[in-house]
Amino acid sequence: MPYPEMMLKxxxxxxxxxxxxxxxxxxxxxxxxxxxxxxxxxxxxxVCGCAAGMARPGVRLALDGEGARPDRLATVFAGxxxxxxxxxxxxxxxxxxxxxxxxLFKDGELVFFLPRHRIEGRTAEDVAGDLRDAFQSNA
Amino acid sequence: xxxxxxxxxxxxxxxxxxxxxxxxTYVGRCDDIVDGRVILRxxxxxxxxxxxxSKQEFLDKAAQWxxxxxxxxxxxxxxxxxxxxxxxxx
Numbered sequence: 507m508p509y510p511e512m513m514l515k516x517x518x519x520x521x522x523x524x525x526x527x528x529x530x531x532x533x534x535x536x537x538x539x540x541x542x543x544x545x546x547x548x549x550x551x552x553v554c555g556c557a558a559g560m561a562r563p564g565v566r567l568a569l570d571g572e573g574a575r576p577d578r579l580a581t582v583f584a585g586x587x588x589x590x591x592x593x594x595x596x597x598x599x600x601x602x603x604x605x606x607x608x609x610l611f612k613d614g615e616l617v618f619f620l621p622r623h624r625i626e627g628r629t630a631e632d633v634a635g636d637l638r639d640a641f642q643s644n645a
Numbered sequence: 646x647x648x649x650x651x652x653x654x655x656x657x658x659x660x661x662x663x664x665x666x667x668x669x670t671y672v673g674r675c676d677d678i679v680d681g682r683v684i685l686r687x688x689x690x691x692x693x694x695x696x697x698x699s700k701q702e703f704l705d706k707a708a709q710w711x712x713x714x715x716x717x718x719x720x721x722x723x724x725x726x727x728x729x730x731x732x733x734x735x
Contacts, residue, residue, distance in 0.1 A: 602711040623660035623708075623711060623732040626659050626733055
């Protein structure tokens with residue numbers, strides 16, 4: 507059941523404030539250039555603090571500084587923007603759905619995926635470290 | 646910032662592997678462990694001798710990608726449980 511938008515706003519803002527395009531419709535998902543052009547990081551956002559509490563800070567930390575970073579950043583909100591999330595997940599149907607999670611694409615291929623269970627119980631620094639490694643090896 | 650759930654077991658929200666004394670191994674998100682029951686959300690089951698993949702193959706794949714859930718909610722009697730481990734630590 508979707509949460510009140512007022513409650514979600516800061517969770518959305520945590521990503522949009524560092525340059526993520528928020529994809530809220532099927533059309534927006536389909537037209538996101540990050541699927542096919544260069545590198546694109548898709549974050550599947552979630553309200554669940556058990557894992558998402560460290561997911562968003564981890565993403566922000568990974569993008570901070572001067573290291574390699576994806577050409578494009580986008581996010582969908584699981585459990586809230588249902589059509590957009592389903593359309594995004596349809597781009598990697600062999601991967602079980604989980605949220606929060608993060609998918610890195612390079613020239614049309616999924617090259618890295620960080621599922622929820624690799625975020626749970628870890629620190630933002632841990633999550634950022636995994637992402638930075640993925641950015642670097644796919645730069 | 647996020648939504649937290651107060652009053653649940655410390656594994657609440659964590660994806661776990663539940664090994665049983667029998668043929669079943671479960672992977673799912675722990676909702677709670679209470680009143681002698683382990684309650685999982687979005688869980689998948691492996692059964693020795695029935696599933697196409699071996700238990701190790703099932704767990705290896707789960708550890709890398711997660712699982713496609715067969716059950717939205719699953720209740721396991723704690724008396725049948727041999728161990729509970731975090732999937733993220735496999």
